[in-house]
Amino acid sequence: MSLIVKKFGGSSVANAEKVFNVANIIIEDYKKGNDVVVVVSAQGDTTDDLIEKAREINPDGASKREMDMLLSAGEQISISLLAMAIEKLGYPVTSLLGWQAGFLTDSHYSIARIKRVDSERIKNEISKKHIVIVAGFQGINKYDDITTLGRGGSDTSAVAIAASMKADLCQIYTDVDGVYSADPRKVKGAIKMDEISYDEMLELATLGAQVLNNRSVEMAKKYNVELEVRSSLEPTVRGTIVKEITKMEKTLIKGVAKDNNVASISVVGLQDTPGVAFKIFNKLAQAKINVDIILQSVGRDGTKDITFTVPQSDVKTAVEAVDSLKDSLKFQKVTFDESVTKVSIVGAGMESNPGIASKMFEALFDAGINIHMISTSEIKISVLIDEKYADAAVSCVHDKFID
């Protein structure tokens, strides 16, 4: 008998028929004698519908506290409907909101971080042999106000429960049946992996493979929670296991990913004095902007330029943050470009194989694709290219490395 945490996204519970499909997957595991805790997102387009309602009231953007109050109603609807389906099929079940399930977060509304999960209530329901359905994406802060964890937060909710309860397995159900070496809808010959390490998955998640939210993978790594990515449409197909894999014998490119949600920002004509980079990136950190690739180049007349990438949603805030330093740093101007894409290859053992990077660049050169920026880490190599070449770049790189 195991304790299994299962997470289903909004598309998996979009209508009554799909809700019953998910209910049956849950019951299958329950009938085998397992304890089952399920995390669910809001149904299909509920979140978007609620955002639209808020926009009608205040097109300039409502306060984040009230947005969280509004959006968290979405999971409240989906958990109760899923519980009703399980009831209807004759099994004992209890639905729990974030606060009832013990999710305590910090007070950064809309992007809250989980501080801890007091899983007493969940354990209590499990001891009564109830299936437990928990609202993903939400918690409460120390003021008893509702917070949400940001897009994809339900993955994090699931991993947090699995960590807090030392679950045997945390299954993340998506619309693909595992983690592939590239997007299988775009790249012919993309290969499904049986296993992948946290670090590799983390790079893929960060790079926009969109299978798992990166915070959830980070948390899974930290608490050593074994994840399985699998499909709610093909529930009998084994998925991809994400776990600690200690020793990699040889370089193995695990995947090629692209991220369109990226923009590059350039600060042009900076004085070449110490502390300039620190001041810029400190300012951006204060504005809670995640900076990814950073490039510094020598400009004209003894000045220098700094270029970096941010998520597209943060461009406005980032440009404003940098602009506020114009008087003290005396740079010339700030420019930005949203028509770029980041393409990356991920795989362990890369640092000991210098040939990998040049092989990737060769593939892009052969396809006539220009590289704007390059970033490397122990297990990944990323390049920034024009958005219009994104799919072509993923294909040619994939073909080069994976047969």
Place this chain on the structure above:
Amino acid sequence: MSLIVKKFGGSSVANAEKVFNVANIIIEDYKKGNDVVVVVSAQGDTTDDLIEKAREINPDGASKREMDMLLSAGEQISISLLAMAIEKLGYPVTSLLGWQAGFLTDSHYSIARIKRVDSERIKNEISKKHIVIVAGFQGINKYDDITTLGRGGSDTSAVAIAASMKADLCQIYTDVDGVYSADPRKVKGAIKMDEISYDEMLELATLGAQVLNNRSVEMAKKYNVELEVRSSLEPTVRGTIVKEITKMEKTLIKGVAKDNNVASISVVGLQDTPGVAFKIFNKLAQAKINVDIILQSVGRDGTKDITFTVPQSDVKTAVEAVDSLKDSLKFQKVTFDESVTKVSIVGAGMESNPGIASKMFEALFDAGINIHMISTSEIKISVLIDEKYADAAVSCVHDKFID
């Protein structure tokens, strides 16, 4: 400076335009220096939409706990949207769910009773000069599970807050501008009252005047909360005050009301032995069915018949409850009739004016309407008639008493 509690129903906040209308009404009072606590129901048809979602999953009826979990999402949406509108207009505001506002109830899901309101959080927000928006209709029980108060429960939520905080006034906004002597949409010459006593209002509410939920009036009476019924469409028009009115000099018929949501049930051929009525109505009380008019008549062959009225929604349960006694009570059969309506007149001082009842019966006789059952109390006289004569009966009785 006063503390004012305002309650707005679902139709008052059905869309963005109406939400802003309500926001402006609230702000008017806030700008005068008042502390304002607002109770809101779910938007327009939200509750019905959610019920439909539940019905798709389980047409036989989901558990009441999960229904309450589902339905309470409706007010969560409306309170946050109203708060966003007030924010947009530039005023400080905080929305609170039932549990955040301190609503503790018993565990009768779907028809929970408020045990107390711990209004600390509301007071805290008010001390910061925030307008407070509270989700009506909902609370939590001792297990931290969400409960709802039943249809019309938001009125009760508003009165409970007013009582707990000793508010100066509790305003219930509806789509009519006060309490009338009859339904003004149906009866020409219906008169709006400036004041009405709790007892009179209670009779009108119970009888289906549908202006105020009767539990809310009972609670207002118990805690001496002054109520005002007024219109959200004509916010400058003074409404009807409901309060303790100690001395009535003369009989004053305050209103004529009808209640279509009524059915009569007859238990035919009962043994004429002691305890029969007790056993029947004790069984119905256990099934939590509110019995209204009761009539006992002598049947044929030394047997007797008992006829009583219940809300139409309880007919099935009531008939089953009575049927379960068939073996022990040995009656002949149970019949029921849903095509009936209760028409009542309400007014203080009735008991000292025996002519009132006969005047009412005369009006019905003149209109050719047959009376099936009669019930009287100190301040009301009710008759049960065929449903098809309902409007005609209200009109002729109204014309007889009110000019």
